Amino acid sequence: MGTPRGLDSSGTLERGLAVLEHVGQNQEISTNAIARQLGLSRSAAYRIVGTLKNLEYLEADRATGRVRLGTRLVELGARAMAATDLHRCAPRYLASLAERSGETTYLAVPDNDTMVYVATERSANAVTLACRLGTRRPQHATSLGKAWLAALPEQDRVERIRRMKLDSLTLKTINDPARLLDDLARTSRRGWAVDEIENEPDVGCVAAAVRDHTGRPIAAISIAGPAGRVLRRTDELGATVAGTAAALSLRLGYVRAQRG
Template sequence: MSEAERADGTGGTGERAAGALDRGLAILTHVAGARGASTPEIARALGLTRSTAYRLVDRLHEQGWLAHDPAAGQWRLGAAAVRLASAAVASTNLRDAAAPALRKLADLTQETVSLGVPNGLTMVFVHRERGTRPAAVTAELGASRPLHSTSLGRAYLAALPQPKLEETLMELVRSPLSPVTAATVSELHTEIERTRERGWSSDLREFDESSCCCGAAVYDHTGLPVACISVAGVAERMEPLVATYGPVVAQVCRELSADLGYLPPAS
């Protein structure tokens, strides 16, 4: 083994290749998460020497994995990375991707866990996993629930960008099927802000006197909510547990969102 190999910590040829691959993937992951980075920033963030960082970045650029933004002086993901991400998204089925997450929640809580997707001013059940405890949710898959009074709907509303939220609230006010009025929409606004602050929604006997539930939103690669997950149970049993299960649902939704290609806004 040469002195250079020892200094670089890569060992022989196979180890050098594996080490270079690991570092290249780490660079792509960092650039994606940071929404762009200069070569010196990449070197500092990943603990690389400047020469190693420049060499790997140049190689990734040559292969189309990175693209340079001269105005910002930063590297961003290139066309090859975009093509790979697009292929991954196209091959991902929401229900198939969500099924393990729902099963995980059902096993953790022993309650009924549902996946809902937006459809106009409602959320539609598209998948469900039942826990071992008696269920409060009896609606069949394909049944819809209103946005304003359910944990699924409130989680979705809270996840919308502000302009889209305001547009949707006005639609609720105008809809003859919605009880939300110009006089009461401020109350829904307050509930949405509460949901945003804690990261999960709740429905405490508001849609159905016999049940309580909590929920959170699932985002995809576009950064927009595409579904929501709820945990529901018999009110007497579930109500004191909502504050415990809410953060758990939120964490599972964050993990599923990451699987769907979502990158949270850079802090």
């Protein structure tokens, strides 16, 4: 990548990204050199570098004052890699899960207080369901969302539920915060969540969270089908989806700590 021209008059975001790229190419570099090589004023360079240091995107060597890429970028890079691996690896796990369960399987990722459906597989005997890829559903009303919420640290879970709008989608939707937290605690203990006609009429689901290499829940997978078929097999299907989620998490580098 060549040296940008006229960067001093560019937008703040463009200049910040240019500084990050330049530091990455040079490993360690002084702020004065950044200003000179990128055609920035010294005041602009010091302001941008200071902001990036405060946000941990850059860090400075204590002895020389030169800056290098910070730990925040390492974290973001690891998350990007995990997301890439997730979308590449998940389809075969979903296909196997659909075949074993005889139902439809989904992969969803969190976005604010919703889960976004990003992949699906169907068995030969599966009933066609209304949910399409790209659909968003409230976390509190779906097994996918409840599985993801239950995998969060308890305090994070409580804070999310306190600020969440718990709209009812069916007569079975849990719209009371205390009841929902109790449901999530049970989900956390057993390792899988159940949707007992809480999201769509006549549809039952079970789901389990998928974790990245750090143990952070990044997605959830589910088995969905007619409530009469799925809900009478919750223990069996719950164990199956939890096992598949654990296998996918292991593929993404997550190793669960062994209890002594």
